[in-house]
Amino acid sequence: MQVYRFTGDTKPDQVLNEAGEVVGSLPDNAVDLALKWYPFMIFCRKFDERAQLLQRQGRIGTYAPFRGQEAAQIGSFAVLRPSDWVFPTYRELAGMMYHGLEPVHALLKSRGHPDAGRMPEGLHMAPVQIAIAAQILHAVGAGWACKLRQADDVAVAYFGDGATSEGDFHEGMNFASVMRLPVVFFCQNNQYAISVPVERQTASPTIAQKAIAYGVEGLRVDGNDVFAVYQATRYAVDRARRGAGPTLIEAVTYRLGPHTTADDPGRYREAADVERWAAAKDPLVRLRLWLTRQGLWDDARQAACEEEAEARVRQAVAEMEAYPHKPLADAARHVYAEVPEDLALDLAERGKEAR
Known part of the structure; x- marks a missing residue:
């Protein structure tokens, strides 16, 4: 993985291009990883679609869709160990479920259930953060604790492009750099901070180049390429474990749905732009194309996988609605x-x- 230093070339690193063709270096176990990731990405897409319908039906409250960002989440979470510390936002449910959060628990957040604010025992993951960028400071604190304890665990802060305009981002980056803490700053640049396009909320051509000011290494990757995300995160996590300090990763992706179910994205972005990303850059389509070329996927397997995913989603919904009320x-x-x-x-x- 090339370390990103701003040279004027803003093209993000890729392993698979939009046609599912290999243009970079695949991980050694690419086939095994893809056969594990792709079915889970299908499940996450079905989960996301169903959650939005549940909100429209009044069965859950406000929900933040993640459709289009599955590769950025699963490719990065796949690198982490159970002992690492994760500090997510409200849009990381795909990665959180991959990391071990039960789907029913993921639904309880929008249900307004008290248990949603408490992670299950043994899961080193903070509850989702609503205040923009606040979790970055928590991750830095956890990274500092890991260093003081001389553990080789890392802390990962997930945030969107809009969070880089908050003071917490800059304070966290500076402190982690000065103290050489084992922290990975993972930015899912999905092009919109609610209704504000990325070019309106930062004058930097990239998010990744913000690392330079703090003496931090920065990587810019195609966030819809699960292999590129995996390689970048593995590089950053390996650096952190060996005491080389923090890394900022910018995963360039796109939020295909609304900011939340309370949002109308048609008021601030063109439908044609959404259609272009959905048609040409969908992370699920890209990985399926590669698997098909390897002779590892076909329509029958796709249909079976979708059926299994839908059944799992139905089970999660049933568990949510049967979940006991708490005082x-x-x-x-x-x-x-x-x-x-x-x-x-x-x-x-x-x-x-x-x-």
Whole structure:
């Protein structure tokens, strides 16, 4: 993987081009990886589609679609170990599920369930962050803890292009660089910070070149090329584990859906632009084309995989709707080891009112 240093060439690194042709170096176990990733990407696409329908039906609340960003997430999460620390936003559900989050738990967030704010035991992943860029500082803190403990674990902060205009991004980059912390800053540049196109919220030709100011290595990759994302993340994680410091990765991708189900993207972007990305750059289509060329995929296998994915999504929805309700006090118990007395009294009073 070439280290990205700004030279005026802004073309992101690729391993597979839009036609699914190899234009870079495949990982040694590319076939095994692809046969694991592609079915999961199909599942994630089905999950995302169903979640949006559930919101329209009033069965869950606001939901942030990730369609079009599956390769950026799964290709990067695939590098991580269970002991690494992940700090996601609200749009990383595909990667979070790949990393071990149960689909039912992924749905509970939009359901407004208290358990959604508490990650299952043993899963080194923070709850999704709503405040833009705030999780970057948390990741830097976790990276510092890893260094102080002399562990070879890494912390990864996921964020969008809009987060790079927040102070937390710059503070986190600077601190991680000065302290040479094992942190990977992973930016999914999906072209829009809600309704603001990337060229309106930064004058930099790339996000990756922002690394230069902080003495951090930067990589710019095609975020719809799962192999390119995997190679870049593996390079960054390996650097972090051996004590070489942080890396900034810019994965160039596109949000095919709305910012959230409360958003109308037709008000700020052209339908033709969305159609162009969907037709020519869909990460699932690209990987399927490569697998087909290898003689490893066909229509029958595609249909079977889609059927299995749909069944798994139905199961997750059924589990969500059967999931037991929890008392309001659980929201506090997930935050405090011992609930403060005044808060405990308030919750007790609220419980009486509910009865």
